[in-house]
Amino acid sequence: MRRRTPGAEHGRVTENIAGLPMSPLEILALLGAVALVVARWLPPVARPRVTIAAGAVLLPSAIVLGVAGIRWQLLPVLAGAAFALPFTLSPLLRPLRRRPGRPAWRARWWLALPGSVACIGLIAMGPVAAWAFPVPVFPEPTGNFAVGTRVVQWTDPRRPETFSADPTDLRTVVVQLWYPAQKSPAGTRRAQYLGRTEHEARTVSEALARGVGLPGFLVDGVPRARSRAVFDAPVAGGGERFPVVLFSPGSGGVRTQNTAWAEELASHGYVVAALDHPYDSAAVVLADGRTVTTETASTGDPAKDEELAAGWTAVRAADLGFVLTRLDALDRGESADPLTGRLDTGRAAVTGHSMGGAAALQAARQDRRFDAVIDLDGYPHGPASPSLHQPVLALTQAVTPATDPRYLPRLTEALDSSTATSYRLTVPGAAHLTFMDGPLYLPPVPSIVGSLSRTEGPRVVAAATLAFLDAVLRGKPGDPAGVLLAYGSLGVHHPGGHG
Template sequence: MRHLLAVAAGLVVLAASACSAPIPPRSAAPSATPTGPATLPAPTGAHPVGTTALYLKDTSRPDPWNLDADARELKVTLWYPAEQRDGQRAPYMTPKESELAMGRYGIAGIPDDTLSKTRTNAVKDAGPTGRKLPLVVLSPGFTNPMSTLTSLAEELASRGYVVAGVDHTYESYATTFPGGRVAECLACDSDTDPGFGAGVVAGRAADVSFVLDQLPSRWDGSGRIDRSRIAMVGQSIGGASAMATMVKDSRVRAGIDMDGTTYARIPKSGFSRPFLFLGSAQHVPGGRDTSWDRDWKLLTGWKRWLVVTGAEHSTFTDASLLAGALGIKPAYGVPPAARAAELTRTYMAAFLDQHLRGERQPLLDKPSPRYPEVKLCAPDKKTCA
């Protein structure tokens, strides 16, 4: 059943039930004067950030959504530590993508290209720097393009990670390929099909494995990547896909699911690689979404289950950062945009630093007075504190 997912700022994103349990909708109509173009928060790491895009074609399999395509095309956006701090900032999205986003979000009364004017921090096509850098694969939520995780990607790159963000073609409102060709959301018409969620995560796992296969030969900077240190992070069904990918591909050493119902079946013998659940109130132990309870019992290695007080499904994306530009007032009780970004960036970086760099992070072991919104859950007791 299709439903509306409320984002942290009150923006409504159209999504499928495969993403998470239903969340009561809020109005998507602008309720305040737009503030002008949104600006993503500056990364806090030591490195300037560069970004570039790769376009890959997997001829070994047909596209699962486009019956007329005998190959799977993918757009992969890379963020990485760069040689230069100055230069042309990469666009957040194209005017056409912004137009399609506005239509999907149900936003009217402001220019269609508003989101394309969002100010990013990464320098387009800047030269990469560094050596033996860990790699983080990002996968966005259903209907959302990779751009909705840009703030997190820029932060990780500034901290010395290479980030590969995968646009899963036909599963978001827009993926733009060279020449301006736009692939819209064909999968959106299939979200009520039996087994939809399991099919999506299986397809995304195949996408990610293909990207890992192709990256060494398709990016000039790939020699800087330490391929023994790879993690995957996703939001919503992208988080579910992190689990699915790890089950199928041993190259991915650690994973994070940000508020996504899981679908992939973990072997009954258990799963020992590190995994972090980070969610909203719908994902408290014993809550309405029981997929994490099911999987938790089979995670035999390092694991944590965190819930953010007041968070909504899209708190862990750029949604709240874009709200002011759309003239939308933050919802009561939801973490403010800057705080939501700080929480997401901090806990993602802590997990990755611990499991890809071997740097122990006490932040992950107990509640922090600096981040009282983040509750550490004890699933056996069905509590979070």
Template sequence: MSRAIDPRHPAGRNTDGRTTGSRARRRGLAAAAGLLAVVATAAFASAPASAMPASAAPTSATPTATPTPYLPKPTGSQPVGTTKLHLKDTSRPDPWMPTVKFRELMVSLWYPAKKPGRHRAPYMTPKESELLLKDGKITSVPADVLSRTRTNAFTDARPAGRKRGLPLVVLSPGHSKPRAELTSLAEDLASRGYVVAAVDHTYENVATTFPDGRVTTCVTCEVDKTPAWWERLTHSRAADVSFVLDRLTGSRPAWKGARLIDPSRIAMAGHSVGGASAIPAMVKDSRIRAGVDVDGTTDGPVPDSGLSRPFLFLGRQSTYTPGSGEAAATWERDWKRLTGWKRWLVVTGAQHVSFNDLGLLTDQLGIDVGADIAGMRAMEITRGYVAAFLDRHLRGRPQPLLDAPSARYPEVLHCTVETKSCR
């Protein structure tokens, strides 16, 4: 079995891939190239048909067909629709490109649908796949391999729900990562009756495609990063999220199904720095009633005055056990200032990629990312606990799963900061 390192979190580096200086940045890019090479190569290897949906398995007519990567089925009862929004915030310039006088974003929406549509949504575009592979200096495989992942949502399916009946969740990906890598979580929440908006933060991702065919690349990937820079990044993302909320819940919404959104029930969740950005977003915008940080070191700290809205920390046991190091220390700092409902959960055996689609895709293709938990199992846990948190705080439904360790999920430990222990 091939072994790949998480490109943003190799040994000896900080939890969000944080380094300073060009030498460290080159090491990160080299590791990224290694991971993408393994992913691309594995995609063209045979895999057992039992590991895939029947529709993805090779047929007798095409004995050498490549298995199609796929996302797990959503666990909710409703079909899932999806669409894309192109948004422009003319009230502020782009934070990373001074010559661009407005902030431009691409957003994917997932939502419960009346019935399945005719066309499954693409996971990402062939061009985005090409640029991801090119970024890793990989030229020996078809350029569109990463765009072939099979999803469960249907493009522009008719939304289902009553007026102001659906809670809204905003998702933010890790630095350099596309919003597509949060698709598994988004599809699952939509199948449970949520509207989900995942944001591509322009110039912070290897490739973002706009409707006119333009593809922006990762300007911030070339920046020497300091703690102050990471804090600036999280505050920029907070501004992006507030703008997206304006365009989804304001008087002139950007989505035709926006009338279904309940503007009084909004939450934000994210992975890595996307999760860390939930805190400054909540501080900036009181519309966000609850927040989830999935495996992200927090650089935009909770103010001394505190934050009284519900918050969930969910991360790796190896990095985020209280008292375990610099990353956990940022959670401990903010924990003291979170004055409302809060939980600190860690997952044994998980790596950073275990909480997003990359963990799924590498695992099903036979690639070892160093995790001691299967990608499907890790996603089941992520989906289950994030949904339980949202159901409790946006729908008022009791969730015993959040109150004590569960026999169903023995990998998940509840941590006590005061004793620096987890059980």
């Protein structure tokens, strides 16, 4: 008999239902609260039964949610129910003296109506807040493989840590791998989002919130999420060797910020290695328990900020080259590992979002082992030489008058100077955060996450990425431009600058 994971049943009832911003227990509590308010307006015969039923639903739901960790979005629901409760229960608990044949007294409708409306307004704030700041529900990967994930930490013995005053401190990176895996038994606990443990996830979530000036409680649903991968799942059988895709997050971003994208690629037979860059990523939890937070910040001086960004980009580019070296050593079996002999580091792409995209471009300039580059809406910081020899896919939002006027010329220069055919795909309805997991859990405000749906943005980005990687790394027949055109406005940049 298969052994159940402790707490698995409890986890299922407190996880969101796909397509809804609330869990089953939260929905039950919401319905119970509404029923308490509505009971006041029912005929006297029905009122006691509805009140008792509402309480029987609301109270146990609230208790279980309180034990599991109640979300702030449910507090208005409970407040509305608490305000309504005395008025709903009083006829049941304290019968009034009345003459025979006269009904029990209750407040005039015109006195009770404002209170009921206020309670319903409070209760309605709950699902609205849950819709604006949901627990992210990750899309099911569409590939043939299940997805496994694990985290490794590597130290580069040749590079001192430039952010540290300690001369013995060496550059260390934390890398999360997503890889094609064997299918896990039904009911297997899926991987925690944002970290290996809930504590790490909360540490990272709070750091990300601080980085954008938000109170941490607003996004307290994010560290509750589970992705679609399984930690330490066995590698897929068959002996196939998988191309590798390295990923660098945005400035202040973290290795897990593109989890939906990474899982989709892994389900189609790629190994994705996403980096935390210590002192640059919002928070990096090291193997010894230390948490390293970001020390990069803009000065407000454009020239100085560009100089700083170029330096940070160079450090990230070196991190990417180092990780490719470690993946190659892992594949050769320098240490015992389940992925030994399964990584095709001879087919490698380097990718990144925002500043990570700039790092990917610089890493490709410096390291010819990378065969392809994907820049997810990243401004090209740093030197524009030497010319790129790899094909590049740049996914961008639409250029508007608010866009930095230097962005498009610098990106065009990078693409035109490449000795390989490159592509710029403008995704309609995209914003800067469309190119990460943000649409899954941030308010659906077009200026923040674009006008695509919560799942459509990540789907388009992953589909365009796969089309490009399949053509470049796997040699899939056909012109990739024909496939990419399905996802937006495409510009093709041929060698020599003839776009």
